[in-house]
Every structure is written in structure tokens, then in C-alpha cells.
Amino acid sequence: xxxxxxxxxxxxxxxxxxxxxxxxxxxxxxxxxxxxxxxxxxxxxxxxxxxxxxxxxxxxxxxxxxxxxxxxxxxxxxxxxxxxxxxxxxxxxxxxxxxxxx
Numbered sequence: 001x002x003x004x005x006x007x008x009x010x011x012x013x014x015x016x017x018x019x020x021x022x023x024x025x026x027x028x029x030x031x032x033x034x035x036x037x038x039x040x041x042x043x044x045x046x047x048x049x050x051x052x053x054x055x056x057x058x059x060x061x062x063x064x065x066x067x068x069x070x071x072x073x074x075x076x077x078x079x080x081x082x083x084x085x086x087x088x089x090x091x092x093x094x095x096x097x098x099x100x101x102x
Contacts, residue, residue: 002099004101005026006028006029007026007027007028007030008024008025008026008063008065009023009024009025010023010024010025010063010065010068011023011024011042012042012068012071012072012076013042013044014044017044019042019043019044020040020042020043020044021042021044021045021076022039022040022041022042022045023039023040023042024037024038024039024060024063024068025037025038025039025040026038026062026063034057036057036059037059037060037061037062037063038057038058038059038060039057039058039059039060040054040055040056040057040058041054041056041058042054062100062102064093064096064097066089066092066093066096067093069085069089070086070089073085
């Protein structure tokens with residue numbers, strides 16, 4: 001059995017205001033959509049990036065959910081729920097990296 005990802009949306013929001021900081025999207029093969037995996041800089045960062053349109057599609061590679069969790073803890077300072085968080089992320093990310101089809 002194999003699980004297949006057909007699209008994803010990972011949004012990081014400020015807890016106090018629910019304003020989006022960053023969102024990672026991939027709409028898969030739906031017609032009329034931006035097909036490549038991409039990133040949106042959210043409204044919460046608008047003062048830091050005033051010239052970037054709010055709907056700009058910033059290209060990325062395929063993003064694993066574990067990479068978003070790592071980013072939140074390592075770069076945004078979100079406190080991890082357990083001490084061995086890096087080991088847990090590595091263990092769950094590894095099968096995805098081996099089995100992904102593109």
C-alpha cells in the first residue's frame with residue numbers, strides 16, 4: 001500500500017491574530033491553477049515585504065510536512081512538544097524522501 005499526495009496547503013499563522021505568515025501550496029494537476037509547488041508570503045509579513053504582491057507565487061520544490069514543522073521550530077521559535085523533535089522529524093521524513101515519486 002502506498003499513500004499518494006495529490007495536493008497540499010501548509011499555512012503558518014500568528015496565533016494571536018490568525019494572520020498568515022507564510023503558506024506552502026501545491027495544487028497538483030488541477031486545471032487553471034499554478035501547477036508548480038510554491039510559497040506565499042502572508043499578510044502578517046506585509047510590512048517587511050511591501051512590494052511583494054499578496055498573491056505572488058514564489059517557486060519552491062516539493063515541501064514535506066516535516067520540513068514545515070522544522071522551519072517553525074528552528075526559524076520561527078515555536079517551542080517543540082518534545083526534546084527529541086529533530087529525531088522524530090528525521091524518522092518520519094526519511095520514508096517520504098525515499099518513496100516520493102517526483
